[in-house]
Amino acid sequence: MELLIVIxxxxxxxxxxxxxxxLAGLGESISEKSGLLNIGVEAIMLCGAFFSFxxxxxxxxxFLGILAGIxxxxxxxxIHALLSIRYKANQTIVGLALNFFALGLxxxxxxxxxxxxxxxxxxxVMSNLPIPLLSKLPLLGGILFSQNLFVYLLLIFMVLTHxxxxxxxxxxxxxxxxxxxxxxxxxxxxVHSVRYFAALCNGALGGLGxxxxxxxxxxxxxxxxxxxxxxxxxxxxxxxxxxPFGVLGAALIIGxxxxxxxxxxxxxxxxxxxxxxxxxxxxxxxxxxxxIGSADAPSALGIPYDRDER
Amino acid sequence: xxxxxxxxxxxxxxxGGTVALAFLxxxxxxxxxxxxxxxxxxxxxxxxxxxxxxxxxATPLLLASLGVGIGFKTGFTNLGAEGQLYxxxxxxxxxxxxFPSLPPLVMIPLVMVLxxxxxxxxxxxPGFLKARFSISEIIxxxxxxxxAINLVGILxxxxxxxxxxxxxxxxxxxxxxxxxxxxxxxxxxxxxxxALVMVIAVYMLLFRSRLGYEMRAVGLNARACRCSGIxxxxxxxxxxxxxxxxxGLAGVGEIAGLHHRLIEGISPGYGYMAIIIALLGxxxxxxxxxxxxxxxxxxxxxxxxQRSAGIPTSIASTIMGAMVLLLxxxxxxxxxxxxxxxx
Numbered sequence: 001m002e003l004l005i006v007i008x009x010x011x012x013x014x015x016x017x018x019x020x021x022x023l024a025g026l027g028e029s030i031s032e033k034s035g036l037l038n039i040g041v042e043a044i045m046l047c048g049a050f051f052s053f054x055x056x057x058x059x060x061x062x063f064l065g066i067l068a069g070i071x072x073x074x075x076x077x078x079i080h081a082l083l084s085i086r087y088k089a090n091q092t093i094v095g096l097a098l099n100f101f102a103l104g105l106x107x108x109x110x111x112x113x114x115x116x117x118x119x120x121x122x123x124x125v126m127s128n129l130p131i132p133l134l135s136k137l138p139l140l141g142g143i144l145f146s147q148n149l150f151v152y153l154l155l156i157f158m159v160l161t162h163x164x165x166x167x168x169x170x171x172x173x174x175x176x177x178x179x180x181x182x183x184x185x186x187x188x189x190x191v192h193s194v195r196y197f198a199a200l201c202n203g204a205l206g207g208l209g210x211x212x213x214x215x216x217x218x219x220x221x222x223x224x225x226x227x228x229x230x231x232x233x234x235x236x237x238x239x240x241x242x243x244p245f246g247v248l249g250a251a252l253i254i255g256x257x258x259x260x261x262x263x264x265x266x267x268x269x270x271x272x273x274x275x276x277x278x279x280x281x282x283x284x285x286x287x288x289x290x291x292i293g294s295a296d297a298p299s300a301l302g303i304p305y306d307r308d309e310r
Numbered sequence: 311x312x313x314x315x316x317x318x319x320x321x322x323x324x325x326g327g328t329v330a331l332a333f334l335x336x337x338x339x340x341x342x343x344x345x346x347x348x349x350x351x352x353x354x355x356x357x358x359x360x361x362x363x364x365x366x367x368a369t370p371l372l373l374a375s376l377g378v379g380i381g382f383k384t385g386f387t388n389l390g391a392e393g394q395l396y397x398x399x400x401x402x403x404x405x406x407x408x409f410p411s412l413p414p415l416v417m418i419p420l421v422m423v424l425x426x427x428x429x430x431x432x433x434x435x436p437g438f439l440k441a442r443f444s445i446s447e448i449i450x451x452x453x454x455x456x457x458a459i460n461l462v463g464i465l466x467x468x469x470x471x472x473x474x475x476x477x478x479x480x481x482x483x484x485x486x487x488x489x490x491x492x493x494x495x496x497x498x499x500x501x502x503x504x505a506l507v508m509v510i511a512v513y514m515l516l517f518r519s520r521l522g523y524e525m526r527a528v529g530l531n532a533r534a535c536r537c538s539g540i541x542x543x544x545x546x547x548x549x550x551x552x553x554x555x556x557x558g559l560a561g562v563g564e565i566a567g568l569h570h571r572l573i574e575g576i577s578p579g580y581g582y583m584a585i586i587i588a589l590l591g592x593x594x595x596x597x598x599x600x601x602x603x604x605x606x607x608x609x610x611x612x613x614x615x616q617r618s619a620g621i622p623t624s625i626a627s628t629i630m631g632a633m634v635l636l637l638x639x640x641x642x643x644x645x646x647x648x649x650x651x652x653x
Contacts, residue, residue, distance in 0.1 A: 039448060083635065087642035092387060092448070093589060094638055100586060101631025107624035112339045223624070231452045238446065274463035281456040288450060292443045 008142035010259060015143065016217065018248070018255030019150050020045065020209035020229055025236035025247040026154075026161055027205030031077070032242055033165070034198035035178040037302040038080050039095030041206055042230025043102035047072035048210025050106040053221040054113060056123045056214075065215050066208070073207020074200060076102060081199035085192050088304035099230070107223040125219040126150075150212045154248075157205065161244040174198065178298035181305040191305050209233070228281075235284045238291055242298075250287065257283035320643060324636040331632050335625050346619040353614020354607045360614075362496020366568070368606035369498075370395065370560035370577070372505040374584035375602055376512045377429075377556030379593040383516060384549035385529040386437060390451025391557040392581025393458035394429035398561025400462060401428040403470055403572040406483040414486040421487055421562055422504075429558015430551040432458065437550025441543040447550075455581065463574055470572055480572035489567040499567030501560075506599075508556060513595040515552070525549045557581060579627075583609075586630045590637065605630065 024041050031038050038044075052069030056062060076098055083089040114121050126148055134145040144151070165171045176184035177194045185191050213229075214221050232254060239253075240246030261276040336346045354364060374391040381388035402421040412420065436450035463478070465471075472481035489500030516522040528535050528545045536542050564576050587605050591597030612626040 079635070083638055083642070087639050089638040089642045094635065096389070096585060097589070097631045097634035097638065099631070100582070100627050101635065104624045104626065104628030104631060108335060108339075108622050108628055111622035111624065228452060228456055231449055234446075235449055235453075238449070272464045272467040274460040274467070277463075278457055278460040281453045281460075285450065285453050285457075288445055288453075289439075292445065 004139065008139060010256075010263070011139075011143035012147065013259035013262070014252055014256040015147065015151060016255075017258040018251040019154055020212050020217075021233045021236050021254060022154055022248050022251035023150075023157070023209035023212065024206040024230060024233035025240065025251055026157060026244055027073075027077075027202035027209075028233060028237045029240070029242040029244065029247055030161065030174070030205075031198045031202035032237060032301055033174050033178045033298060034195045035181065035298055035300040035303065035305070036081065036084055036195055036199055036202075037091045037095070038077060038199070038202060039092050039234070040076060040080050040098035040102075040230070041095075041202075041233050042226055042228070043076045043095075043098040044073040044203055044206035045210035045213070045226045045230045045233070046099075046102045046106050046224075047076050048207030049214045049225050050110065050210075050221055052207075052211035053123065053214035054109070057121060062126055062215060066211055069211025069215070070204045070207040073205075073210060074203035077199045077203025077206065078196075081196050084304060085195055088306065091302050091304075103224060106221075110221055110223065120220040120222060122220040123215065126216045148216050150208070150216055153208070158244045158248055165244065175298075177305075178300055181300050185305075185307065195305075206230075206233075232280070232284055235288055239287045241296055253287060254280055254283055320640045324633065324640050327636045328629055328633050332625065332629055335628065336619075336621055339621055341619050341621050346615050346621055349618040350611040350615045353611045353617075356614075358493075359496055360610065362493060362498050363610050364603065364606045365502055366497045366499070367609055368602045369501040369505050369567070370564050370580045371583055371587060371606055372599060372602040373501075373508060373560035373563065374557040374580055375587035375591065375598050376505075376508055376595060377433075377553035377560075378584045379553075379588040379591065379595070379598050380512060380516065380525070380549050380556070381433075381553040382588055382593045383529045384525040384546055385532060386440065386546055386550050386553070387448050388433060388436075388451055388550065388553050389448055389585060390433060390436065390454050390554070390581070391560075391584045392577060392579065393451070393455035394432045394554040394557035395561035395564070395577050395581050396455075396458040396462050397428040397432040398425035398558030399565045399572055399576060400458075400465060400470075400561075401425045401558070402487065402562045402565045403465075403480050403483065406487040407470065407480065410484040410486075412486060417484075417486045418489070418566070421566065422559060425558045425562035426555035427558070429561065430555035432558070433550045433554020434547065437547045437554075440550075441546040459574075462572065466572055466574060472571070478574065482571050483565070487566055488570055489563065497568065499563070501563030501567040504559065504563060508559070509595045509599050512556075516595070521545070521548065557584070583627075583630065586634055589634050 024045055028038060028041055048069040051072030052065040055068035056065030080094050080098055083094045084091045128146060128148050130146040135141045137145065173189045173194055176189060177191050181191045213225060236247050236250035236254065239250035257280045261279040265273045265276045333343055336343055353360060355361060374395055378388050378391050401424050405421050405424055432454060436447040436454065439445040439450060440447040466478040466480055470480040472479055492498045516526060524540050524545045527540060528542050532542050560580065565572060569576055583605055587598055587601040591601035609626050612623045615621045616623045
């Protein structure tokens with residue numbers, strides 16, 4: 001019985017850590033499937049986190065907060081899409097510059113709104129939303145069905161994306177655009193529209209992932225709140241091979257590492273906490289090493305499509 | 311001729327766009343533009359000390375961004391200068407604490423070489439993994455940054471800790487490892503001439519040596535190089551290593567010239583700014599030199615602006631990001647017009 005409780009709390013914690021990674025990773029998978037490589041997930045998440053926090057703080061509405069987070073993320077992904085598609089810019093450079101831009105902008109706007117304070121301004125966090133009946137299930141009920149809204153949203157999005165990717169014509173279009181844009185174009189698929197739509201999904205999901213950090217997990221915002229989570233989300237994409245449930249699995253592995261390190265940190269072992277903080281990053285490196293020899297990126301990933309080019 | 315004018319016009323567009331954004335941000339925090347601008351410029355040119363501060367900041371930025379630039383030229387997207395810098399600073403601290411009695415003539419070259427290798431090794435890992443297994447160096451280098459930063463945190467709390475202080479930091483390092491101060495009262499130190507020499511060295515490497523030629527060729531088209539017998543993996547790994555070494559040297563310089571002890575957070579993101587600088591300087595040593603001075607001035611100026619006009623310093627990174635984005639648009643636009651002209 002004791003063990004069951006431990007497993008339940010740990011599983012629930014791992015899922016909570018995995019949510020932002022999985023949401024952002026899912027968005028990036030959609031983007032990469034279409035051929036858009038966006039390194040700026042960090043920027044998307046950071047803007048999502050900031051704008052949802054600030055909206056929640058001033059309006060008190062979780063709904064508006066979530067909406068603002070999505071819009072914040074979308075604004076970043078659309079800048080990236082515009083520069084990559086319209087101006088055919090180097091997608092990696094645009095993503096990097098966006099990360100810098102978002103880091104500066106969110107911290108600037110935050111200081112503008114609140115000044116240099118010793119106590120961080122905070123908001124209430126979203127409470128858990130146990131699903132009636134299902135939450136009473138042994139084990140699974142505690143891990144999966146006594147969670148917050150974002151967990152359910154994530155599961156719904158996972159299923160929807162899976163259906164989109166593998167069961168619909170639009171999914172075939174998406175794959176075609178990422179694998180062979182010329183052929184897709186010839187077949188009458190509007191390459192650029194599909195890519196813009198993919199970028200839109202990426203921004204919305206990543207923004208949602210960022211929003212989760214502030215309005216569910218923390219209840220406050222601070223400079224560089226995401227601390228590289230956007231980059232870790234990129235790893236979940238590679239490790240999960242851009243498949244929705246693959247990404248979820250990868251996010252759970254890294255989220256589990258995160259949950260474990262927090263557990264160990266709070267146990268008070270006298271070991272410097274940095275050793276544990278290092279853990280998720282090392283785990284990510286290990287995970288990346290596991291992908292050796294199984295590269296399966298879309299053929300047109302990162303390459304701008306130009307109709308007139310042969 | 312027409313294209314020259316267009317080039318000038320688009321450059322003005324980048325500068326104008328950046329300045330407009332800066333003014334907008336200043337107005338948003340309720341700042342007064344003349345006051346802010348005045349304190350920005352005074353912060354940079356106001357005194358010998360102020361101008362010296364720009365050079366002090368430019369020193370690690372220049373070294374790290376030369377390193378990043380070499381990687382970019384070879385197609386190795388090195389985002390790990392931050393971690394490589396910290397590995398350099400860990401190395402100099404460890405060596406100075408292990409052998410405190412070495413004379414400066416031995417000590418200084420020793421810590422520079424070892425610091426170079428430590429930074430190089432930290433970049434060699436992702437370099438090798440990319441060359442051999444095509445694992446994304448972008449993610450690997452970022453992850454290694456976090457590992458290195460946490461490693462510093464562990465070391466200054468355990469084996470490198472100064473027991474005399476309650477704070478996590480290393481003891482003051484022996485005098486023989488200190489770089490000499492120059493042009494007092496500024497804080498300029500021996501790291502600056504080292505960095506300037508490296509500008510020339512990197513130029514010679516990239517544009518006057520066989521290895522540099524191979525590196526540039528690999529950066530342009532790795533597949534063509536492989537077909538024509540250039541050792542792509544070797545060029546990639548060496549470029550990563552040299553680049554990481556330069557960032558490691560930046561870390562050595564910060565300890566030897568400025569802090570004289572290892573503390574957490576000796577780099578306020580120099581490694582990340584180095585990426586922006588390399589992009590702005592088009593990965594050319596001279597461009598990087600100019601961009602380093604510009605970014606250093608932007609930072610020093612924006613710190614003065616925070617002190618006297620209350621504008622948050624994060625304005626600097628916002629501007630840096632926007633500048634690169636505008637520059638990307640500019641490059642893309644000029645490419646598009648050339649295509650349309652049919653050249």
